[in-house]
């Protein structure tokens with residue numbers, strides 16, 4: 001189910017501003033890839049090109065290639081809505097649909113895809129909530145609003161919503177930055193379990209988190225404000241944190257800048 005992503009010569013624009021330049025990398029299936037780097041270097045921007053969310057932004061434009069198991073996500077005949085189903089996304093702030101029940105939050109994507117059978121929906125809701133390690137906490141209140149959950153629970157609800165449509169890749173943009181340490185560990189445990197089935201890319205500002213959860217780490221940097229961000233290096237997480245090839249990576253992870 002998990003798929004590999006191959007990016008080559010990717011340039012990403014907001015109108016005439018080139019935000020990211022010349023990114024080439026491979027993201028392995030059944031593994032966690034962390035994106036790290038200083039604010040503004042383009043981590044979120046690159047992440048959004050992996051499921052064609054970037055082009056939703058006015059002026060958003062991409063040059064280069066993104067292949068999902070060899071298939072060009074930007075080919076003319078590819079439907080971006082289908083891409084977003086295959087490549088799911090979890091955002092920085094938990095964003096459950098506030099007036100919807102917990103059950104409907106998880107089932108929303110399936111209903112959108114035309115699934116109406118109640119038994120089938122219930123089955124997927126339970127499976128997804130179990131997958132997101134939230135089932136035991138919510139099984140007796142499935143018909144209460146999603147907004148009534150704690151921040152950490154809401155983020156796990158968003159993960160349940162994302163996995164309910166059975167994506168092959170899960171993109172997460174700083175999924176723990178609004179969470180307390182206990183909820184953060186719960187999400188990290190979950191990421192560890194999910195990677196057996198999914199390709200996972202996580203943006204994080206937390207170096208310990210990158211070191212804890214990821215198998216490979218990509219370090220992005222930019223020379224100066226107004227310059228495009230670039231991928232400095234991508235390697236196994238232990239190599240990046242213990243013996244990076246580039247001096248800029250070493251400086252960043254040892255806290256000398258950024």
Ligand SMILES: Nc1ncnc2c1ncn2[C@@H]1O[C@H](COP(=O)(O)OP(=O)(O)OP(=O)(O)O)[C@@H](O)[C@H]1O
Nearest residue numbers: 014019037038039040041042043044045046057229
């Ligand atoms: N919607 C937008 N319109 C115009 N420029 C944008 C937009 N979003 C981001 N940018 C610019 O693109 C560059 C990369 O931004 P991006 O948000 O990808 O950085 P980031 O690495 O995710 O930073 P952070 O760590 O602060 O989240 C920045 O110069 C930013 O100002």
Ligand SMILES: [Mg+2]
Nearest residue numbers: 043044045203
């Ligand atoms: Mg960002």
